[in-house]
Amino acid sequence: MANVSKEELLHIANLANLNIKDEEIDSYLANLKDILNFAEIVNNANTEGLQETIGENDKCNVFRKDEVKTFEDNKMLIQNAKEQERNMFKIPKVIQ
Amino acid sequence: MNITNLTVHELVEKMKNKELTSEEITKAYVDRINNKEPDVNAFVTTLCNEALEKAKEIDSKREAGEKVSNFAGIPVGIKDNICTKGIRTTCSSKMLEDFIAPYNATVTEKLLKEDLIDLGKLNMDEFAMGASTEYSYFKKTSNPWNLNCVPGGSSGGSAAAVAGELVPWALGSDTGGSIRQPAAFCGVVGLKPTYGLVSRYGLVAFASSLDQIGPITKDVTDAAMLLNIIAGHDERDTTSYEIPKKDYTKALNKNIKGLKIGVPKEFFAEGINEEVKAKLEQAIETYKKLGAEVEEFSLDIAKYSLTAYYIIACAEASSNLGRFDGIRYGHRTENYQNLKELYKNSRSEGFGAEVKRRIILGTYVLSSGYYDAYYKKAQQVRTLVKNEFSKAFEKYDVILTPTAPNVAFEMGTKSNNPLEMYLADICTVSVNIAGLPAISIPCGVNGDNMPIGMQLIGNKFEEEKILNTAYAFEQEYGFREKYKPEFKK
Numbered sequence: 391m392a393n394v395s396k397e398e399l400l401h402i403a404n405l406a407n408l409n410i411k412d413e414e415i416d417s418y419l420a421n422l423k424d425i426l427n428f429a430e431i432v433n434n435a436n437t438e439g440l441q442e443t444i445g446e447n448d449k450c451n452v453f454r455k456d457e458v459k460t461f462e463d464n465k466m467l468i469q470n471a472k473e474q475e476r477n478m479f480k481i482p483k484v485i486q
Numbered sequence: 487m488n489i490t491n492l493t494v495h496e497l498v499e500k501m502k503n504k505e506l507t508s509e510e511i512t513k514a515y516v517d518r519i520n521n522k523e524p525d526v527n528a529f530v531t532t533l534c535n536e537a538l539e540k541a542k543e544i545d546s547k548r549e550a551g552e553k554v555s556n557f558a559g560i561p562v563g564i565k566d567n568i569c570t571k572g573i574r575t576t577c578s579s580k581m582l583e584d585f586i587a588p589y590n591a592t593v594t595e596k597l598l599k600e601d602l603i604d605l606g607k608l609n610m611d612e613f614a615m616g617a618s619t620e621y622s623y624f625k626k627t628s629n630p631w632n633l634n635c636v637p638g639g640s641s642g643g644s645a646a647a648v649a650g651e652l653v654p655w656a657l658g659s660d661t662g663g664s665i666r667q668p669a670a671f672c673g674v675v676g677l678k679p680t681y682g683l684v685s686r687y688g689l690v691a692f693a694s695s696l697d698q699i700g701p702i703t704k705d706v707t708d709a710a711m712l713l714n715i716i717a718g719h720d721e722r723d724t725t726s727y728e729i730p731k732k733d734y735t736k737a738l739n740k741n742i743k744g745l746k747i748g749v750p751k752e753f754f755a756e757g758i759n760e761e762v763k764a765k766l767e768q769a770i771e772t773y774k775k776l777g778a779e780v781e782e783f784s785l786d787i788a789k790y791s792l793t794a795y796y797i798i799a800c801a802e803a804s805s806n807l808g809r810f811d812g813i814r815y816g817h818r819t820e821n822y823q824n825l826k827e828l829y830k831n832s833r834s835e836g837f838g839a840e841v842k843r844r845i846i847l848g849t850y851v852l853s854s855g856y857y858d859a860y861y862k863k864a865q866q867v868r869t870l871v872k873n874e875f876s877k878a879f880e881k882y883d884v885i886l887t888p889t890a891p892n893v894a895f896e897m898g899t900k901s902n903n904p905l906e907m908y909l910a911d912i913c914t915v916s917v918n919i920a921g922l923p924a925i926s927i928p929c930g931v932n933g934d935n936m937p938i939g940m941q942l943i944g945n946k947f948e949e950e951k952i953l954n955t956a957y958a959f960e961q962e963y964g965f966r967e968k969y970k971p972e973f974k975k
């Protein structure tokens with residue numbers, strides 16, 4: 391039986407850069423527990439000696455020429471940013 | 487003439503014979519949208535005026551004798567997780583509520599190259615996570631067969647728009663059944679191509695090793711034609727395959743004599759609705775009558791696939807959705823003191839509950855201490871599923887199953903129970919896990935006139951086989967002539 395503690399949930403949420411409100415904690419815990427218990431089914435599968443499938447196709451490295459291409463509409467790229475200045479993304483001060 | 491009732495191949499024929507112009511066709515769809523969209527709510531963004539302008543342009547090109555594609559001037563709907571330059575692409579999320587795509591997805595480019603006309607962007611579950619389109623931030627889409635029921639998901643807007651004749655055909659995306667299950671719920675055709683056949687460049691990533699774009703159409707011929715347009719290698723998607731271009735419509739000859747169809751008995755066992763089962767059994771009889779050899783066999787992978795799917799899909803989603811941080815695009819909080827708070831608050835405000843749930847689950851299964859128990863095990867199960875399918879395809883050409891264990895359910899009945907919602911994908915996810923192609927076609931209705939879907943699964947890159955198998959049934963059964971959505975309230 392999977393059992394996720396409140397501390398573990400908050401730690402995971404922090405790793406994922408998400409806030410969980412106090413009133414949401416119980417429902418998240420219950421949902422996670424339900425889903426993880428269901429996920430235990432994979433442990434019944436006989437996978438002895440099987441490799442992991444990492445990607446869906448067997449291609450390994452795909453090469454192409456390293457050519458510089460100009461993105462035709464670079465103004466549009468930056469227009470979606472909520473804060474920008476002189477064609478740059480603006481963020482709060484990182485080093486105080 | 488009822489224009490919106492025609493299939494795309496019929497429209498193409500009528501344009502060729504000068505019986506219809508693009509403007510007449512587009513106008514008919516715009517009128518239909520004005521009339522029915524308030525009931526169906528399939529669109530996040532409609533582009534009616536732009537579409538009418540474009541239709542006129544294409545008509546004059548044609549009149550002037552300029553060489554245009556056969557499809558020039560046919561409208562199309564696009565799921566709102568596929569980038570359309572200069573047009574809002576929201577993934578039905580608050581996170582991307584005002585995101586204007588700065589470039590076109592490869593599939594969008596391909597549609598525009600044929601001069602297809604974009605009628606609008608279609609509703610979906612937020613970031614394609616869901617099976618009912620109820621997790622859209624903007625609106626709930628209704629099923630045209632019964633407006634109180636869900637259209638399925640996550641491509642619910644695409645399927646409902648095609649079923650309700652608001653668009654002649656549409657693009658959807660399928661990570662665990664998101665094209666096929668809504669197609670089944672809405673009584674239309676949905677094709678999930680082999681992983682790598684269609685470029686994912688410009689599709690907002692949910693689970694990159696499972697996602698695939700595909701057609702949702704009124705009939706099998708239209709599906710083959712739309713696949714012709716969107717398939718092909720793209721150097722901007724390194725997982726897309728370099729295989730020769732095919733004309734999938736050429737495979738449609740109805741001849742399935744001697745075709746070996748395998749029916750996995752586990753897909754018909756517990757949890758399958760009796761009416762669904764009965765219609766599938768009738769379809770199997772039809773195939774026997776048409777000369778196919780049908781055999782029951784064991785393929786005990788559905789439950790393993792579903793659990794492996796939710797582990798893998800959530801793990802990939804937690805990584806893919808890490809990019810939404812409020813800096814370069816997407817929702818940005820107004821409430822922050824430092825960078826970490828900016829990230830956290832932007833993400834917490836921008837994502838809906840189901841998306842957050844899956845990010846947390848994905849982060850959990852990838853975290854140290856749980857990686858081996860869940861993620862690694864799921865990746866091994868993935869190999870197991872692929873091996874089981876490979877064995878099956880040594881014996882059979884096509885595998886036949888229900889698309890979903892049930893017909894469309896009523897709105898609100900599953901949205902508060904994530905696990906129950908996940909079970910709606912039980913018949914479809916194994917196909918994504920193994921990277922195979924599969925099509926859903928309608929094979930009848932239940933006692934309440936709700937459509938039932940049949941899924942035909944093929945081996946890798948054998949789209950032609952499943953398309954022709956579907957076509958043979960469609961021509962024999964004549965679903966579209968028998969049943970119509972009634973917009974029941």
